[in-house]
Amino acid sequence: MNVKALRALSYGLYIVTSIKGGKRNGQVVNTVFQVTSNPPHIVTAIYKGNLTHAHISESGVFAVSVLAVDAPMTMIGTFGFKTGRDVDKIATVSCRTGTTGCPIVLDHTLAFLEAEVVDTLDVGTHTLFVGRVVDAGVLREGEPMTYDYYHTVKGGKTPKNAATYISEPGPAPDPGTNKDGGISTPAARYVCSICGYVYDPAAGDPDGGIPAGTAFEELPHDWVCPVCGASRDEFDRE
Helix, strand or coil, rough: CCCCCCCCHHCCCCEEEECCEEEEEEEEECEEEEEECCCCCEEEEEEEHHHHHHHHHHCCEEEEEECCCCCHHHHHHHHHHHHCCCCHHEEEEECCEEECCCCEEECCCEEEEEEEEEEEEECCCEEEEEEEEEEEEECCCCCCCEHHHHHHHCCCCCHHHHHCCCCCCCCCCCCCCCCCCCCEEECCCCEECCCCCCCCCCCCEEEHCCCCCCCCHHHHCEEEHHHCCCHHHHEEEE
């Protein structure tokens, strides 16, 4: 069976939030879909080990913020690769409290939906939460970020506990050519052990001010992973 066929399915990119005893949390997900229209119901899939799962299970409510293509990787890294057990992720963005009490993320958000859980389905590693939509709104016009855009344009990675994670080895770097015309050994690529981001010296980190051709060993000591903010010490040679 070729599981890569699953990548032909289309997804978006969202931040799902919830509350538990007055504490707020949220995470990035790509699995949110509508299942009925009258009344409207939506479904989201949440990994059982995530703090957001515990919040939704106890409160019975969740909110979905639909991200735009201009959402920065630092924001996605915070909500997608860090745990609310260590970081107050909600404090890093602008938000407001919705009808259900859930925080609604406003930064880089096109629209939101709030739902009350009416059913659940245990699917092993994840739980499907079926929610009746109790409020929704459009915050601004724009292009929603698709999961494909996140991967192909922004170079995003998939967390291991994501519903759509597929394990596969990274591509081997192509050998370069030295000034004498012979084959040279390319500078090594390094992988973030937290989120899977690959630092490729051939590309550098333009958004972080690192030009192409900069070896990992030459990076400033205060350089951090552009996706999740991990330090250089969290990277391993590929």
